[in-house]
Amino acid sequence: MKLFIDTANTDEIRAAATLGLLDGVTTNPSLLAKEIARRGGGEQEAIFKEICELVPGPVSAEVTATDYEGMVRQGREVAAIASNVVVKCPLTEDGLRATRTLSGEGIGVNATLVFQPIQALLAAKAGAAYVSPFVGRLDDISTTGMATVQEIVEIFSNYAFSTEVIVASVRNPIHVVDAARMGADIATIPYGVIMQLVKHPLTDIGLARFVADAAKYTS
């Protein structure tokens, strides 16, 4: 399973990249607004360019227009920033049309704000390279987000779609474990959760004991 980081914060991306496990990045307008505020200003184009240089894998950059023409225009603009940009389009009627147009031009599209399996099927049929079911937001409304992922994985494998499933809106390590057990292609994970994946108290306790014992025979 590929691991993406879900952030536009370039310090976090740089830190996660040092682990050598980062396969890509996903951003959205909320994450971008946070990063621009953190920097005290800045242009989205420059930030996307910087992220694309930090990570060679796919970097999702979302359109902010909600109409077909606007999404296609913005999609072409962001795709021109770097060869690893993937255009994120919302799963709406106009978003599906834009997905078809952009993917027909060879531009990778990540269909975002996916909350049910049938939306994922439509995105795959429209030519999306990726679909992003938002599991945490489904959990938030007392619906099991990972059940949606399981159904999407099953549907895609029934028809051998090449569209990859990105488990998004990840809130905890259990989401990541479940994604891997279900055979999802990718989990896109906030920085804090990536760090949680590494940690186990018994690892820390065990290491402290080994270090103490090693001190008995090393100078």
Ligand code: G3P
């Ligand atoms: O990038 C989209 C998605 O991962 C957002 O997550 O935590 O805002 O629901 P969240």
